[in-house]
Amino acid sequence: MDLYVVAHPKFSSRYKYICEHLQSATKATPRFVGIVGADALRSCDHHQHRTDLTPGQIGCALSHVNAYREIVNGQVEKAVVVEDDAVLPPDFDSTVSAIMVHLREGEIISLHSPNLQQRQVSQHGALSIGRHRIFFPMEAATVRSALCYIIHKEAALRLLKANQNVKYLADDFSAFWEEGFVKHLRIASPQIVKVAGFESTIGYHGSAPRRIIARLVNKIPFMSRYLEGRRMHMRLLRDNNHVFVDQISQLEIGNKNYE
Template structure:
């Protein structure tokens, strides 16, 4: 706890906090120096050792420069993870990886969406291969919020035992509140987690579940994570967000942009959204019970 900045709710389990933090801090210093690019500022807030992977498409040097500068200014260690460019994959490979399941999504995935999903799978595989208890996976179009390092420290200390995934971005403010962090931030669970995958704090167990649920790419990765019940994922999010979309070009992600839809596509999308609205409510009720279901809808 940082000077009383956190108000941990009684129903939030704390007995594994010390064990989880020791697991993160216990990573060998020699290994961390070998893996990460260190760019520590003199006034950086103290942080537990946390691997940070930044997904960046080859050739997107401008985005990488901005992302590197943001993290360096926050005093954080990070590593570049090269994104998969779905536009370079043969059509036969795209069809094999992401056959269109009309019952799962209202349109086939674009090459960019497939590449984006594969990039996040590569990050999850890295987490599992290294055995990291936690890791932060970021896309290169982020903008860090004020006092990001301090808020991230609060989050790491408060969210124990670690849920499968904590989304640091997103505009969804409602949900069941578990922890009040410093500066008015809260850790929430919502029936429908926020979209986008700009900044996600994975646990090792969560990365394994994500890989197991992604043998076929049925939806864009951010949409798939909203179907949390299919992978038995516990997903929380921070509100207000700690990370914002830093892309000002209006083009969005370089690895997962979505094409425009025609009239038929709009009707398919409407049907999908109605189905998702029902399923998200039903599965939240089944997993967490009536009280949690009601609380998640009040805010």
């Protein structure tokens, strides 16, 4: 299994966590592809990337692009991309290997796609892998996270070309579908891969003062533990928002814009 890990030593606690976790969770040899957005911006023209994105968002997107580059350059047929706050299940290797057998050309299968609101998922063509199930959502917007996914080389090639100069967030699967970068999209439900309770490095807090305050609060031991538990609880609640329907999804039939 070819495993690419979005992690960088600069984010020391997350990097330490994922390195230790991978040692016990998988036999695959990880390839680390993490890029720090602030560092990348210092070495390029700021207008090279979308100017409304935070350095964290740009770094995340470039890290995934870095994974796509290695997949394409290494002529890897199928690969797994995982972020540094993923919690892999004990049967991760066997589950991923079994899913990969069914991966289609140009497809991405997300192993972690929580939803804030209820989303319809098609039962047609559902795939059972041991105790896990894989479904085609009715809409691409249901695919909500880049925490851990399996990707076919053709999708990696298209995303590499499209996002070397960052135009899309790493998890903007709705745009990937609309633009024809992927041919099929599937998700696991319930989630196969969970997320740890780390504070986001993306920079969703808006203004710089709010991001600074958030970092300071997270350094207070009891507040850090409380917020970590709260984040994990809220994230788990989002796993229950898939509504199963019998209609065939366009995401199964195939993207009309994919060429």
